[in-house]
Amino acid sequence: MLGLMQDRPLLISAILEHAARNHGGAKIVSARADGSLVRHSWPEVAARAAQLAHALAARGVRQGERIATLAWNDHRHLEIYYGVSSMGAVMHTMNPRLFPDQIAFILKDAEDTHLFVDPTLVKGAEALADKLPPSLKTIVVMGTEADIPADCPLRSRFELLAQESLIAGQPERYDWPELDERTASSLCYTSGTTGEPKGVLYSQRSTVIHGYAVLQKDVFNIGAEDVVMPVVPMFHVNAWGIPYAAGIAGASLVLPGPRLDPASLHRLIEEEGVTFSAGVPTIWTALLQWLRAEPGRRFARPPRLVVGGTALPTAINAGFLKEYGVRILHAWGMTEISPLGSTNARLPQNAGWDEDRFLDYARKQGRPVFGVEFRVRDAEGKEIPHDGVAFGELEVRGPWVAKAYFNRPGDPAHTADGWFRTGDVVTVDELGCIEIVDRAKDVIKSGGEWISSITLENLIMGHPAVAQAAVIGIHHSKWDERPLLLVVPKPGMQPSAEEILSYYEGKVAKWWIPDQVELVESLPMTATGKLWKADLKQRYRERSAG
Structure with missing residues (x-):
C-alpha cells in the first residue's frame, strides 16, 4: 500500500x-570591489x-x-x-x-x-x-x-x-x-x-x-531572523549550499564580493548585523590575527562561525571563544558530497565538560548528519573499531553524494557496493565522532606505522612563534619516510628548531616528532585555501631524513 x-x-x-x-x-x-554596497530583496x-x-x-x-x-x-x-x-x-x-x-x-x-x-x-x-x-x-x-x-x-x-x-x-x-x-x-x-x-x-x-539538511540546528542552524554571510566562495561547491538554504529559510544574505580581507569582513559583520558566517580556516585565522592587532575591536553581537575545508587549530578556536565570545562549529565535507557530511555539534554526553576539554574535542570533524552514512574500513576491508585509535579510509553514501564523475563513467572512486571513497584517513571514537588524521596520499608511513601530518600541523599551531605550518613525508633509508616540518614564523620571530620541536614533547609519541624543521616565508595554497601538499612534496622530493 x-x-x-x-x-x-x-x-x-x-x-x-x-x-x-x-x-x-x-x-x-x-559588496562591490570598491567596498560600496548594493541592496536588493528576495522578490x-x-x-x-x-x-x-x-x-x-x-x-x-x-x-x-x-x-x-x-x-x-x-x-x-x-x-x-x-x-x-x-x-x-x-x-x-x-x-x-x-x-x-x-x-x-x-x-x-x-x-x-x-x-x-x-x-x-x-x-x-x-x-x-x-x-x-x-x-x-x-x-x-x-x-x-x-x-x-x-x-x-x-x-x-x-x-x-x-x-x-x-x-x-x-x-x-x-x-x-x-x-x-x-x-x-x-x-x-x-x-x-x-x-x-x-x-x-x-x-x-x-x-x-542538501539545503534542508544545512538548516538543521546541529548544522548551520539558519532561520528567517538570521543574517547570513557566506565567505566560502560561490564558485566552491555552491557556497556549501548556503544560497539555497537561505532561500528556504527566508534569511537575509550578505555577499562580500572580492574583498575578503579581515577589515572588510569585520565591517560587514558589524554594519549588517551578520549572525552566521562560514569559511575556510585561513579566513578565520587572518580575522583573529587582525582583531588581536586592533585593540578595542570587538563584535557587538558575536556571530556564529562554521569552518570547513581543513581542520581549524584548537588555538584559533580557543582564541575566538575566550577573547571575542565567538563559537565555531567544525564541519566536514567534499565537492563530491555537495559538500555537507558531518558536524561536531555538542551531545548530551558532552555535558559537564569544561570549555578547554570541548575545545580540544572540537578539532574533530564530527558525526554524520541525517542523510549521509559513513563507513570506515582498514586496508583489508574490515570496519575499524570505534576506539579513537584505529585508522581507516572514510567511505560515504547518501542522496546528495555523487555516484559518478561528469564525463568519467569508469573512474574508480566508488566501491563495488556503491560507497564513495573519500581518500580521507580517519579514526572514530566511542561517540561516533570522526577525526581526519590525513589524506590517504599525505599520511606519513614510517617503519610500517602511520604518522598523521594533520595532527602535527594542528599541534604546532599552538606555538606562540608559529603563524603557519605544514608537515610532509621525506625519504628515509631505514624508515621509508620521516616527517619534515615547514614553519612560517610570526612577524619578528625566528624560533630555533629545538625550540619548535620541544613543543611536541609529551603531546605525541617520540617517534612522531619531525626529524627536521625548516623556516619558510610562505606556504603554497590551493585555489580553495588549503595547503598544497603536492607542490611541497615536489619541492622537497630530493630531501632525505637519513
Whole structure:
C-alpha cells in the first residue's frame, strides 16, 4: 500500500518562489570591489533571475546546457544561481584562482556555451582567449556596458555582452518548468591538485535536500531572523549550499564580493548585523590575527562561525571563544558530497565538560548528519573499531553524494557496493565522532606505522612563534619516510628548531616528532585555501631524513 500524499518535485525554482513570496522583508546585500554596497530583496532577486532566464531562453539556451561563471559572491552571481538552474540549464561555477590551463580544460570538458565573468576578472579571461573551447560562443560581463573595456580583445572572437544589457526589458516573471527533480542543476569541478579536475554534477533534488539538511540546528542552524554571510566562495561547491538554504529559510544574505580581507569582513559583520558566517580556516585565522592587532575591536553581537575545508587549530578556536565570545562549529565535507557530511555539534554526553576539554574535542570533524552514512574500513576491508585509535579510509553514501564523475563513467572512486571513497584517513571514537588524521596520499608511513601530518600541523599551531605550518613525508633509508616540518614564523620571530620541536614533547609519541624543521616565508595554497601538499612534496622530493 502506498501513502496518499501529494508528490511534488523538489526544484530550485520552488525555493526562489518561496523566498520571494513569503520573505520579502529579508535583505540581500552585495559588496562591490570598491567596498560600496548594493541592496536588493528576495522578490527583486526573483525578478532579475526571471529576466535572465528569459534572455537566455531567447538566445536558444536549452535544458541541460552548461552556463559557466567566473565570479565572486555578489547579487548577480546569486541571480545566475537561481535563474539558470530554475530554467533547467546547468549552472557551472568555476574557480578563478585556478591556473589558466585548468580553467581552459574545465571549460572544454563541460562544453559551456556561455561564460559570465566578473568585471574584476575580465583581464584574466582575455589571457585565456586562445585556450577557450569552440563550444563557447558568448561572454557576459557581470555588470554594465561601462564594465567592458573599449579595447577588449574578446570582442574579436566572441559575442561580448553586459549582464545588465542582456536582461534589460525582459519580463520579471518566468513560467518555470516542472522539471524531473533528478534533472542536473549545477556543476562544480574538484581542484585537481593531484591530476585533472573532475566534474561533480548536482541535481535539483540533491540540491534541495542538501539545503534542508544545512538548516538543521546541529548544522548551520539558519532561520528567517538570521543574517547570513557566506565567505566560502560561490564558485566552491555552491557556497556549501548556503544560497539555497537561505532561500528556504527566508534569511537575509550578505555577499562580500572580492574583498575578503579581515577589515572588510569585520565591517560587514558589524554594519549588517551578520549572525552566521562560514569559511575556510585561513579566513578565520587572518580575522583573529587582525582583531588581536586592533585593540578595542570587538563584535557587538558575536556571530556564529562554521569552518570547513581543513581542520581549524584548537588555538584559533580557543582564541575566538575566550577573547571575542565567538563559537565555531567544525564541519566536514567534499565537492563530491555537495559538500555537507558531518558536524561536531555538542551531545548530551558532552555535558559537564569544561570549555578547554570541548575545545580540544572540537578539532574533530564530527558525526554524520541525517542523510549521509559513513563507513570506515582498514586496508583489508574490515570496519575499524570505534576506539579513537584505529585508522581507516572514510567511505560515504547518501542522496546528495555523487555516484559518478561528469564525463568519467569508469573512474574508480566508488566501491563495488556503491560507497564513495573519500581518500580521507580517519579514526572514530566511542561517540561516533570522526577525526581526519590525513589524506590517504599525505599520511606519513614510517617503519610500517602511520604518522598523521594533520595532527602535527594542528599541534604546532599552538606555538606562540608559529603563524603557519605544514608537515610532509621525506625519504628515509631505514624508515621509508620521516616527517619534515615547514614553519612560517610570526612577524619578528625566528624560533630555533629545538625550540619548535620541544613543543611536541609529551603531546605525541617520540617517534612522531619531525626529524627536521625548516623556516619558510610562505606556504603554497590551493585555489580553495588549503595547503598544497603536492607542490611541497615536489619541492622537497630530493630531501632525505637519513
